[in-house]
Amino acid sequence: MTTAAARALRDPIVAIVPTRHCYSGAGPQHYAVRVPSTRALLRRQHRSPLPKPQVPRRVARELQAEVRGAGWPVVLLHGQPGYGGDWKAVADDLVRDHLVIVPDRPGYGRTGGRATGFAANAAAVAQLLRSLEVDGAVIVGHSWAGGVALQAALDFPGLVRGIALVCSVGPAEPLGRLDRLLARPSVGTALAAVTLSTAGRLLSWGPARAFAGGRLRGHLSEDLADIATSWRSRSTWSSFAVEQRALAHELPLLAGRIKQLSIPVAVVAGTVDRVIPLRVGRRLASDIPGATLEEVSGGGHLLPQLHPTEVAVAVRRLVARSFA
Numbered sequence: 001m002t003t004a005a006a007r008a009l010r011d012p013i014v015a016i017v018p019t020r021h022c023y024s025g026a027g028p029q030h031y032a033v034r035v036p037s038t039r040a041l042l043r044r045q046h047r048s049p050l051p052k053p054q055v056p057r058r059v060a061r062e063l064q065a066e067v068r069g070a071g072w073p074v075v076l077l078h079g080q081p082g083y084g085g086d087w088k089a090v091a092d093d094l095v096r097d098h099l100v101i102v103p104d105r106p107g108y109g110r111t112g113g114r115a116t117g118f119a120a121n122a123a124a125v126a127q128l129l130r131s132l133e134v135d136g137a138v139i140v141g142h143s144w145a146g147g148v149a150l151q152a153a154l155d156f157p158g159l160v161r162g163i164a165l166v167c168s169v170g171p172a173e174p175l176g177r178l179d180r181l182l183a184r185p186s187v188g189t190a191l192a193a194v195t196l197s198t199a200g201r202l203l204s205w206g207p208a209r210a211f212a213g214g215r216l217r218g219h220l221s222e223d224l225a226d227i228a229t230s231w232r233s234r235s236t237w238s239s240f241a242v243e244q245r246a247l248a249h250e251l252p253l254l255a256g257r258i259k260q261l262s263i264p265v266a267v268v269a270g271t272v273d274r275v276i277p278l279r280v281g282r283r284l285a286s287d288i289p290g291a292t293l294e295e296v297s298g299g300g301h302l303l304p305q306l307h308p309t310e311v312a313v314a315v316r317r318l319v320a321r322s323f324a
Helices: 003-008 038-046 084-094 116-130 145-157 177-182 185-206 208-213 221-231 235-248 280-288 306-324
Strands: 013-018 030-035 063-070 072-077 098-104 138-142 161-165 267-272 292-296
Touching: 063 084, 063 116, 072 116, 072 306, 084 098, 084 280, 116 145, 138 145, 138 208, 138 306, 145 161, 161 208, 161 306, 177 185, 177 235, 185 235, 267 280, 267 306, 280 292, 292 306
Parallel strands: 072 098, 072 138, 138 161, 161 267, 267 292
Antiparallel strands: 013 030, 063 098
């Protein structure tokens, strides 16, 4: 989840959420949603187990991707929520000497459709590589998509030559109370809707967008406007919720399997990441045989946007090991 989303969920929430007709020609329509204090919800959900999820496991549609450059193939996978443009600064660096493939994952951006779990995301990446006639690539996953990179390496070893896990989720890391709450079908979806729509409205404000554009390298004002619109859409809320349930129920299944990995693995983590703490990256590096760990001093969760040079350097090192 985003830093803004994490902050927004700390306090009691009373918000106005758009209906599915918000962007119709008839103009905005809204209904009020009152959500109890997050602290109370956290206590409530902690007392009962999470229900079994409804997470789509089949590839719903082909991934839409931007493909540029020439050289060893690198696939850049965005986090939750997000779109391929989150990798723009890193892609612009790598494209000088790599074939760079940047898809929008299921449920987001140009791919759209229904979001899926880790296994179906990995299958979609494999399908994309085959359609491009790429017989081996390095997969780079940011945040939630680090789980997709792990799944792809385990399920499609012939296609994956190496993986980079950037501020990645960890299969062996217990979920915190907030993530467990967000994984609940009803309450979690409502909280995702409120949080993302609020963040989208803030980003729609000109001064806030200008500030964000100054911090996020490579993001134009038009790109940020599109992100703001996306965050206010029902499809993004739904995709976030589906992936949150996969985080709770699918990701832990990889904990015992990652020790089987024999390909080069690079773990890249920010020292001040408040979304996925540094300890998660350190544990990933220790659990995966031969994995390297690169800690970006002063880096938070948005390493691809705020520290693209460091990320690109780490990916180049990994590519050199993977195709040696």
